[in-house]
Amino acid sequence: MKKWLDPQPVSVPDDLMAEVGGHLIVAETLARRGIIQPQAARRFLDPTHYSPTSSDALPDMDKAVDRIARAIRQRETILIWGDFDVDGQTSTALLVAALRDLGATVRYHIPNRFSEGHGIHLPTLKTLLDGGVDVVLTCDTGIAAHEAIDYAQGRGVDVVITDHHSLPQTLPTAYAAVNPMRLPEGHPLRELPGVGTAYKFVQGLYGNQSTEHLLDLVAMGIVADVMVQVDDTRYLLQKGLDVLRNDPRPGLRAMMERANIAPATLTEMDIGFTLGPRLNALGRLADANPAVDLLTATDADIIAERVNELEGLNQKRRFLTRQVYEAAQQQIQDDPALLKYAALVIHGEGWHTGVVGIVASRLVEDYACPVIVLAENEGRLSGSARSVNGANIVQAIGKQAHLLNGYGGHNMAAGLSLDADNLFAFRRGLSQTVREMLGRETITPELAIDAVVDFNDIDLAFADDLSRLAPFGNGNPPLTLATHNVHVKSRRTMGSRGDHVDLRLEDQEGHVQRVVWWFGDLEDIPQGQFDIAYTVRANTFQGKREALVEWLDARPSENAITLDTGPRYSIIDHRQPDAPIERLQQLQADYPDALVYYEGLSRDVQGTDRYHLTNADTLIVWSVPPGAILWKALLNEVQPQIVILVGAQQPLSRFQDLVQIIAGLAKYAINQRQGFITMQDIAARTGQYEHTIQRAIHWLNAQSELSFEAVSEDSYVVTTKGAKANEPYDATRLKHLLDESRAYAAYWMKQSYD
The missing domain is CATH 1.10.10.10 (Winged helix-like DNA-binding domain superfamily/Winged helix DNA-binding domain)
Known part of the structure; x- marks a missing residue:
């Protein structure tokens, strides 16, 4: 259970309150976040009052622009080398679209996560250069690719880097290295993502031409890469959201339509929880190069094909993520000592490396400490790290470089690999470094409450007022509100897959409030009286705008009964090894809408395997799962009300x-x-x-x-x-x-x- 930090009193200057207007909570939040002056509040809330920083402020920008401009004039072939996450995909698409618009001869390559990994893969680069390349332009990668850049430059091929990752001890011998990390801390461009850096480069290349049509891609990358939303990064996100709402490119519009997102009401949450994960699934589970097709194409058939591919991969990603997350939580439950370290480092055999970063992000939310999730394969560990404010994770990992086979990233996210024999020493050394960075001995999950309100305070006008502080994200979290002494009136699952919980809660004054718990579990809903923490935002559902309350956490009310949970489904027991097919046919006749979980060789059984599960009120378990982790993931994916156990088919275990x-x-x-x-x-x-x-x-x-x-x-x-x-x-x-x-x-x- 998280430790709640009650809101501390804050003094709001009269001129700030006059400037902000509306609900006092908005002005109090600005004041708590250090925005006291009315002019600063105006710049924060309204991008038209912010003066963006010139792209010329970035080191080597003049050299980079001059070299690519010359390549365009002389009809040289430019190879754009990107990366497979959303920041890398959008960076690549942005540069491809912009350079083609300027008449450049462009080729592009996004490395395969499995066969090439992050960075510039030298064997692939050699092959591409042999095919005829005059200039290499990187995006979201390259700042540490010394060997590959030396090779290209040695062949007379200039390399222009645009990247935002942490700097190595020495810069590579590139023609130009544009990276905001070369700027001093606190500079308004320092927190740019890869796509933001690429955008600033395009601004320099375009001169006086407008580049705002590219800002939809910039917004996607900022949110998906969880960049700190300050200064120019926040400004670009605000402007990019406007483009997404009013004139998104055809590929993104098609993704919105498929996900039932109305462009006009799109928010950063739609990117973070719906659009971004779909693009990420492509890079994590397949080849990310088709993402550039999707993000630059105008042909409806190509776009439809790519969107269909994204949907299938996203469904697979969801289950793999759930399975690894359940395994990680089980490991923590079995070995609570893991939480005594300042950084949580866990590993599992056969975990899919394409989803360990997502799992790490979820565990950061659960435990409020840096997390590294590693997949083990034949004695080698590889995986992803996610961090918290105050702990530069790539620096912390770098302190253990002598134990690693490789690493890279930035202050909030990184990737790494090491031999399994080095895991204990790595965990111990990393934890010591993180503890020094955070300046505290123990890590206790905390939840900072911004304000305590009553349910009758919540309406659409209140939600709209809070939304003036958006876009929310890293560096500008959404407000966490709390209401004391509530109890559950009703509960049900919701969503096409039943992943979410829809609740009606009542406070002490009898006010009833609808609360949505995304990816919640009926089994974990408190019984009796409790305090609830939540966020509030304006939402449009079926054409109607409403104030949407979203569950964050719960704790027992003072002097109330302890939180308790009950079973979430009823069991009907028909367990019988080698049950005849007639038994299944009868069960399907009795429960015509049931989902049948089946994995096996028989063509007589029509069922669904683990990768294609959908929400169903009734689940017939015809096949026994191979272990407890898959069994729990299966139940959480289907969210059934009735579970019929049969177990006629067992996993092949000989x-x-x-x-x-x-x-x-x-x-x-x-x-x-x-x-x-x-x-x-x-x-x-x-x-x-x-x-x-x-x-x-x-x-x-x-x-x-x-x-x-x-x-x-x-x-x-x-x-x-x-x-x-x-x-x-x-x-x-x-x-x-x-x-x-x-x-x-x-x-x-x-x-x-x-």
């Missing part, structure tokens, strides 16, 4: 059965799909965990005629070697995992639900 089935699926892929097979295909047929399947594939590579070549973290191209391999491979860990799965299945079939 070594020979598993490898034979995977080999059979691989041979089918060779004959029918040019050898392409995904982890999703195999999991849906074997019912096993992904990391167990991964070890079985390693064994097949070593001991069979099949060769699985990974083309992403969870997809392979399979070929035959022509002869059976006989390479050494220790299958002990694989067999242990299968034993665990078999034991869990036996437990699941016998567990009491009374």
